[in-house]
Amino acid sequence: MADDFDAPVRAPPDTLTLALGAWEGPLDVLLGLARAQKVDLKAISILALVDQYLAFIADARDLRLELAADYLVMAAWLAYLKSCLLLPPDPQADPDPHDLALRLQFQLQRLDAMREAGARLLARDRAGHDTFRRVAPEGLRLVASRTFECHLYDVLSAYGGIVRRRERPEYSIVRRDVLALDEALERLARLVGGARDWTDLSAYLPSAPDEAYRRSALASTFLAALELTRQGRTDLAQADAFAPLLVRAVIPLPPHTVILANAGGNGD
């Protein structure tokens, strides 16, 4: 197999070497023989070509060269083709031997054309042979920049979301921040207990640093005092408008029994 593409692609026309390694199969040999006829491939004599091929194979055998099977298959097929071509024309023959001959001619022409095309391709201005490019171009770079998509609405709704998230725990805390009425009732009843002396109601207010809690406690404790008085369990007295509101126990009672009864009916 020739590795040198600059060498002539075809074998020299007159001397057909018998070194089979130089041939790329039976079609290559046939093309070499056809070119040796020194005529246009369209005008070659198929019969002469067959004879030359069979002679080539006979020579190879005489020299005891090992022939690959496809060379022998071709020889057998060409011998058959020759016999068909020499017989009187038989309209029933299928395939028509003349079509087969045409087909062989076409194949030789086609292979020859591709050899020619390959040679002409190699003769062009080839990269690395006739033309040269930059060895290490820098390359182009497309860098995706970091632009971020965000709209005012996104910011506002995010902030709204944060606020809503924070509101939930706050409600539960605020509820603990007031002194509920039932809690105030229980607390006042417990604190007043059996105290028969008049005592300023404000003395019973819880002391807390939180202003809001203290105001809530004032309101609920006042209401608790009114409720306990309505139930007849405490007395309330006031000397004057805005004067201290005084409270005292009427009957000492265990606180929890009463409170449970009243808490249900007077929740608000």
Added chain:
Amino acid sequence: MTDPGLIREVEAIVFAADAPVTVAEITRHVTAAGDVAAALADLAESYAPRGIVLVERGGRWLFQTAPDLGHVLRRTRTAPRKLSRAAVETLAIVAYHEPATRAEIEDIRGVTVSPGTLDVLMAAGWVHPAGRRESPGRPLQFATTPGFLADFGLADRRDLPGIADLRASGLLDRAPPSGASAGDFAGGGLHSER
């Protein structure tokens, strides 16, 4: 004027060389006669206004792209990315509470703020460091940039809708300046702890 044939050879040799070449190396390869150094000078002059220029670096010649065209070869394409929810929330908190420290942002969001989140907002040009808080640890504070107002179509930070309503409801009240640590800020403002 140098022989145009020599100039063409020199031009091709420098272009196809696998590294910058010296005058001696070029001389070894040219087939046309003449002064290679003069050919290089002529070439450099004729290329000067082009997008490709011929330059000498330490006695070696090479073609390179014109220095002012770097931005063309390394073209940046804008590929808008959506901000993460964490980033949007952080941006909102900074906008409503600025200047805000990272601890404050974390306290308000109720989750830690990953370092990348503020980086993204700074890369976007919407948030920037705004000095240190004069409180223990002197934490860095963050504020929005004029670019934030411009990008979000706000003339002023006061234009942030709803901020007045939120403040009136007590939800945005800052802690008194005396208790300036992060915990106190949160305690006085958006939530209360007992």
Added chain:
Amino acid sequence: MTDPGLIREVEAIVFAADAPVTVAEITRHVTAAGDVAAALADLAESYAPRGIVLVERGGRWLFQTAPDLGHVLRRTRTAPRKLSRAAVETLAIVAYHEPATRAEIEDIRGVTVSPGTLDVLMAAGWVHPAGRRESPGRPLQFATTPGFLADFGLADRRDLPGIADLRASGLLDRAPPSGASAGDFAGGGLHSER
């Protein structure tokens, strides 16, 4: 005349690209406004007499040294590996018949395609698989690449030497014009199967 700023940018882009570039690729990089194709045409014209030329190969543009300076530059480079006769024939068959199946290559050459032949052409970047033929067995097809056109100095496939004549003479058809029973012939004789 095209904007000189655009021409400079196009010049730098083609020069810096690590492979031949299409007009679309160039357009993605330029910052100056204008007709990139017109700028390329102007550039090609201004480079034509130089030692470096701007050429179009298969719709892609590249700078290369002027072909007549090959003898100067060959001395600076190690010669590329030579192609075997089988490889040259196979390349020609693929180029002129593409897409071509392995069976078609074998039918034309009359021998089996050795495994290394197509590999060499694919490694060189000249041939690549191009889908399957919708015929029994769905054989793989091969076609040439844009790199093949660039490396063999072909503006496009119509530039393949003599392809119009070959097509007109029917030599690129699968069977002789007479319409003989080609299949029987190939099966019985010339086509060697192993």
